[in-house]
Amino acid sequence: EVQLLASGGGLVQPGGSLRLSCAASGFTFENFAMSWVRQGPGGGLEWVSMISGDGHTTYYADSVRGRFTVSRDNSGNTMYLYLQMSSLRVEDTALYYCAKPYASGTYYSFDHWGQGTLVTVSS
Amino acid sequence: DIQMTQSPSSLSASIGDRVTITCRASQDIIDYLAWFQLKPGKAPKSLIYAASSLHSGVPSKFSGSGSGTDFTLTISNLQPEDYATYYCQQYKTLPFTFGPGTKVDV
Numbered sequence: 001e002v003q004l005l006a007s008g009g010g011l012v013q014p015g016g017s018l019r020l021s022c023a024a025s026g027f028t029f030e031n032f033a034m035s036w037v038r039q040g041p042g043g044g045l046e047w048v049s050m051i052s053g054d055g056h057t058t059y060y061a062d063s064v065r066g067r068f069t070v071s072r073d074n075s076g077n078t079m080y081l082y083l084q085m086s087s088l089r090v091e092d093t094a095l096y097y098c099a100k101p102y103a104s105g106t107y108y109s110f111d112h113w114g115q116g117t118l119v120t121v122s123s
Numbered sequence: 124d125i126q127m128t129q130s131p132s133s134l135s136a137s138i139g140d141r142v143t144i145t146c147r148a149s150q151d152i153i154d155y156l157a158w159f160q161l162k163p164g165k166a167p168k169s170l171i172y173a174a175s176s177l178h179s180g181v182p183s184k185f186s187g188s189g190s191g192t193d194f195t196l197t198i199s200n201l202q203p204e205d206y207a208t209y210y211c212q213q214y215k216t217l218p219f220t221f222g223p224g225t226k227v228d229v
């Protein structure tokens with residue numbers, strides 16, 4: 001059974017940093033590009049970032065490029081997806097989901113989502 | 124970026140109704156179109172990919188159609204568990220983009 005468990009959210013001041021984690025199991029993790037998607041307070045969904053299965057290629061939304069860094073750990077018994085967030089802004093406040101695509105490769109939509117971890121940026 | 128629009132933004136429907144949600148892309152996305160269901164406090168549920176293919180375990184009451192720029196999601200025989208917000212997403216081009224959502228309520 002595919003499981004994605006996101007963690008690391010919390011309250012942070014503007015300009016601060018936070019690292020999100022997503023523990024993945026139940027599938028061959030290194031075969032899949034993984035994404036972060038966020039849902040803002042208004043409810044809208046925004047794709048944030050994606051990393052290739054081997055971790056060598058990363059993609060970012062313009063709104064986070066230069067401030068967020070996606071990475072992954074394909075070793076060990078538990079596989080992890082990470083999102084290092086820096087220079088956080090109030091508009092980064094959202095519920096952050098990790099998401100797995102339905103097939104290997106870059107241009108595929110998602111079949112499984114984590115439960116989300118809440119990031120609140122406020123002074 | 125490819126812009127996605129949805130209509131209506133919300134709709135009210137009764138148990139047993141059939142509802143249709145429309146999604147439009149600002150440019151041709153062929154069939155790189157997905158639909159998701161979101162409920163408060165729950166992980167998003169993936170319903171449809173490639174415009175019309177159901178993900179494993181998704182009941183056949185959900186159906187998708189369309190190609191190019193115009194797509195629809197149809198929900199037949201609406202049940203209480205179907206009251207949620209539905210989003211379309213294009214994945215032909217990065218950045219992947221979502222529609223603004225359609226809330227289905229009583």
